Amino acid sequence: MALFIRLARRTYATKLTEHQAALMARSLPKREAIPGVQHIIVVASGKGGVGKSTVAANFACSLAKLGARVGLLDGDIFGPSIPLLMNVHSEPLINDNNLIIPPQNYNVKCLSMGMLTPTDGAIIWRGPLVMSAIQRLLKGAVWSPLDVLVVDTPPGTGDVHLSLTQHAPITGVVLVTTPHKAAVDVTIRGAEMYHKLKVPILGLVENMRYSICDSCKERTEFFKGPTDLSTKLPPTTISLPLEAHIAECGESGVPVVIKHPNSEYAKLFSQLASHIWGVLEKQSEANNDAQSK
Numbered sequence: 001m002a003l004f005i006r007l008a009r010r011t012y013a014t015k016l017t018e019h020q021a022a023l024m025a026r027s028l029p030k031r032e033a034i035p036g037v038q039h040i041i042v043v044a045s046g047k048g049g050v051g052k053s054t055v056a057a058n059f060a061c062s063l064a065k066l067g068a069r070v071g072l073l074d075g076d077i078f079g080p081s082i083p084l085l086m087n088v089h090s091e092p093l094i095n096d097n098n099l100i101i102p103p104q105n106y107n108v109k110c111l112s113m114g115m116l117t118p119t120d121g122a123i124i125w126r127g128p129l130v131m132s133a134i135q136r137l138l139k140g141a142v143w144s145p146l147d148v149l150v151v152d153t154p155p156g157t158g159d160v161h162l163s164l165t166q167h168a169p170i171t172g173v174v175l176v177t178t179p180h181k182a183a184v185d186v187t188i189r190g191a192e193m194y195h196k197l198k199v200p201i202l203g204l205v206e207n208m209r210y211s212i213c214d215s216c217k218e219r220t221e222f223f224k225g226p227t228d229l230s231t232k233l234p235p236t237t238i239s240l241p242l243e244a245h246i247a248e249c250g251e252s253g254v255p256v257v258i259k260h261p262n263s264e265y266a267k268l269f270s271q272l273a274s275h276i277w278g279v280l281e282k283q284s285e286a287n288n289d290a291q292s293k
């Protein structure tokens, strides 16, 4: 009798677990490729205000200048910057299939919650709404055909980052940080989260380590110490100066790589774009080889 009760309990427990697992699987979003989008690159940092949106906008424009078909999705639901940085403020059109048509500027298709919500009220949303907003921007828009979709993200490691990785296959991450310890430490945490989610870190942008005098070209270092920020982060891909033109261009809606295409900082952004583009090409070749075997 005792054996029977034990067996019955075990069966019930197994059934319950299976049932729970099925329920959980049903409520989890499916990670599906976005039709017609080859690669998704997330620009991230654990820290706020380090230049993620500035890098995302200039990186996207630099990729477009290399000839890539590029989109820029603003994943910062509560503090969207892309409408300002890319000068795309109009409400996007919706096609017959109820898909949003991302407006285009500087050869980059852009989409942001800032185009869909009034600019003057506070957005008070809980996690699930943020997740469905990300899903709508990712999958409810006409992105195709794109070589690269660049995604600007908010600081931290919250809902947006998890939602992105749950909804779509992310090719890789470009991390952005300033060299100060508080920023580097939080960026390492961001890197660790992506590592756990098995998303590779493809590049690291160090921002505002130094400035260059406009007239005498002398370089002033704000942070002494090693060139590479931490052994827990990949080597620095580019190091951007603190530069008035970069900030002014952001405010005026013309990214610095468009307004000052021959400047040193435009060359640095172009170097970042070429580096990432090279990595993506190698990855595509490896995938093609694997498929043909």
Ligand SMILES: Nc1ncnc2c1ncn2[C@@H]1O[C@H](COP(=O)(O)OP(=O)(O)OP(=O)(O)O)[C@@H](O)[C@H]1O
Pocket: 047, 048, 049, 050, 051, 052, 053, 054, 055, 076, 079, 081, 153, 154, 155, 207, 208, 240, 241, 242, 243, 244, 246, 247, 248, 250, 251
């Ligand atoms: N290299 C730079 N030189 C001068 N100003 C810069 C530079 N990089 C970024 N900025 C300025 O710093 C401010 C913050 O930049 P940005 O909005 O890109 O940061 P963020 O990391 O996206 O911030 P948030 O975490 O709030 O989204 C902006 O005013 C931007 O113009």
Ligand SMILES: [Mg+2]
Pocket: 052, 053, 054, 076, 081, 152, 153, 154
């Ligand atoms: Mg930002």
